[in-house]
Amino acid sequence: MSEFMYLFRGGQVQGSPEQMQQHMQKWGVWIKELTEKGFFKAGQPLDRTGKLVKGSPKTVTDGPFAESKDLIGGFLLIDAKDILHAVELSAGCPILETGGAVEVRPVLKM
């Protein structure tokens, strides 16, 4: 087993509070499934606001940091056999239904 990180980009849900809630439930179901199968290691959703610290004078600016479609909405750390397996496991991610993307990256062992 190797470690992989999912970075969730874009995929804003529009709609009524009920629709938002339904969408969040899908996330819950998907992560619960990963947990029960023992792939889930850690992860958190991220708020859409924040600060950006940049350059050697360390200028601090408010977000957003990129186009809304590129905004990272959260991350997960999972265990998978290899990159193909990690990609396969990401297929159930609800972000794919709302036009978002899952970036699958192997954790580098240094």
Added chain:
Amino acid sequence: MVAALTRVFGIHNLALAEDVVQDALCRALEVWKFQGAPDNPSAWLMATAKNRALDVLRRERTARTFAPELGRLLETEWTLRPAVEEMFEARTIKDDQLRMMFSCCLPRLPEEAQVALILHILCAFSAGEIAGAFLSTQAAIEKRISRAKKVLAGSKKLFDLSDTRDFPARLKAVHRALYLLFNEGYHGASSESAVRAELCEEAMRLGALLRDHPASSTPATHALCALMCLHAARLSARVDASGNLSSLLDQDRSRWDGALLCEGRRLLDLSATGSELSEYHVEAAIAAVHADAPRVEDTNWAAIVALYDTLLTIRPSPVVALNRAIAVGQNEGPERGLDEIEAIRDRDRLAGYPFYFAALGELELRRARRAVAREHFRAALALARSPMERRFLEQRVGACDEPRAST
């Protein structure tokens, strides 16, 4: 609430669950004092407890481990709230209570500790109330509960309802605990009548929870619930207008609760499946024979004696034998009843039981040996456990003086 929170926090964090509930109650008192109570106080409390639980889980998730079966679901915000929400849903709460009931009936704990735990955790009785119900001191009950809680918290895991290997034995212990709980309310030694009726109600509520779950809705569960209904139906008639204890023979049967009798008979019918004949089946059947008699002289005493014979084979006890002898006395006359009492093998174990002497007194009185009867009633009086029993037995002593005593 404690049951639901313990499910989330894990049994080893029982004290934490209780703290959160305590906290929610304190918040309620503060807020309600200024804003008045909300329309749905229990939902308000539930929501407050839930939010407190989320705070605790977030703050302490690195320092403590919580429920092992929920594991990582509590570690990430992706699933934390939904997982906690799920634990607080009505259906889950019912299961939580059931799971807690089974967890309280740890074989390692003495039966009275199991009952005290159930009353404390699932029925929210204070140590003082439990002490009142069990005729014990508050300090003794507090000690008993805290010791039991320690054992419970050390059991690592809540009882798993799908554990088919341990389930039947544990269900038996749960039946026993509910039976004792109900009995404490019904025949109990306590003098506080309000608490006693509540004990019966709580036992019946928890019994209904057992019936609701497919795994625990066994014939014996139905029989136990039938037994409780049939006895509870007579609860209001046990005390007469002047607040005195009234024996089954003298009760105003029109005051029996018809709806509860019906429910009891229905449950008894439901219990008549499978091959297991539990003591609850037999006791419920005895109660049903009494319930079927509109007047005391219509009672089918022969059927009752036969049922006591069966009960003695399932659960031999001098108290059961005594009750059988009383039924024989009703059926075949006081001499035969006294013979049967004489024949009880471990009769010496009844020496501290007031109703042993009261039964001897009744039978002697019925064959007009007033002086002997009076001595028996006096012996019973000396053993009486509550003011109500005392008043009842004083009245029986008095009955021995009257030229034409009624029995």
